[in-house]
Amino acid sequence: MAQQERAVRTRRAVLEAAAAVFAERGYAAATIAEILNRAGVTKGALYFHFDSKAALAQGVLQEQIATEYCVPRELKLQEWVDAGMTLAERLPREPMLLAAVRLSADLQGRDVFGSAWPAWAELTGSVLTAAKERGEVLPHVVPEETAQVFLGAWIGVQFVSQAVADWADLDHRMSALFNHVLPAIAAPAVLVRLDTAPDRGARVIAEVRQRSTVPLADANS
């Protein structure tokens, strides 16, 4: 294995271990020792890539905005729904996403290592802006405002799902959230064509995996 490839793998192993520890314990209670232990790398290897716990948190926050499940659709609003529904499907299974959610909501820590919230809001804002340019969105909608409402609503919905059902009902709660917000956003002719069913996320993920020639890492493992 080439040296560069080995470095990429080490970095990834460290990030995944850090994500698992941050997702379980939160930032304050996480220790470099436990991350080293989980990653199975030397202290020197970890510090070569990340010079502090804060740098690890920043790495996790940057990592999670993966777009491998973004499939272009005829309707931009369907792409927005798909982003939310695939996230709902993946979140309970992927420590990298769980860690990003937990770190972003850390009121003490976010001043130190930042937050994924601005990136999430920007993603929604840009999809809605594109949807608006195509006439899919009602004229009075302000994409940035809707992005902020949806950011808050999504954070709360996933938190309630975690608290009351250990995320088991997240797909249903996210589907219901879209059904409650889309009528305020989508043009009527677009609204009726959107698929917001609870299993939408699972179907999109299956579709992407089937299409993909290079097999994707199994998120369930």
Place this chain on the structure above:
Amino acid sequence: MAQQERAVRTRRAVLEAAAAVFAERGYAAATIAEILNRAGVTKGALYFHFDSKAALAQGVLQEQIATEYCVPRELKLQEWVDAGMTLAERLPREPMLLAAVRLSADLQGRDVFGSAWPAWAELTGSVLTAAKERGEVLPHVVPEETAQVFLGAWIGVQFVSQAVADWADLDHRMSALFNHVLPAIAAPAVLVRLDTAPDRGARVIAEVRQRSTVPLADANS
């Protein structure tokens, strides 16, 4: 002062001190010693009313569903909006409400002392059911489902407002949330008559205080 009246005042003083400490530090970090200190009562007086820290948390959670700002309106949906908007106005200023929000979101503690979430969801559910009976609500709306969506959305929106603006924009964020959810719920003729302006909460509170012959405790003090 009669003995009973003194007991009621002591109980209230203890609850308010407990709420302030829970709101600031969370349940795990709160100590009976600090609550005693803030309340200015004896240990015996506190334990006469509450036999544990968990009992104090339960007391705070029961206390906060005060309905002094519920004014009957022609439209039941306006009463729902008013409940949300007055809550948004009061939350940053009232430790009892802040404590209830924080305790209810305590993933470890809520098994011990419960959560205000079910009571909040029930409140929304019952108002929406009444609104539906009067034909204010679209026929496909399921009040319990909307109550769950709104519970999650409201929790997230207030959390984001706390994190990014120390609650200073909560009235605007709550107003935007209602504007994004009501089109999925309200009959069109009702929708156009609802007042969801950011200052709605402040206006309702001012109205109630002016009407009230017995002066209410100043929530800002």
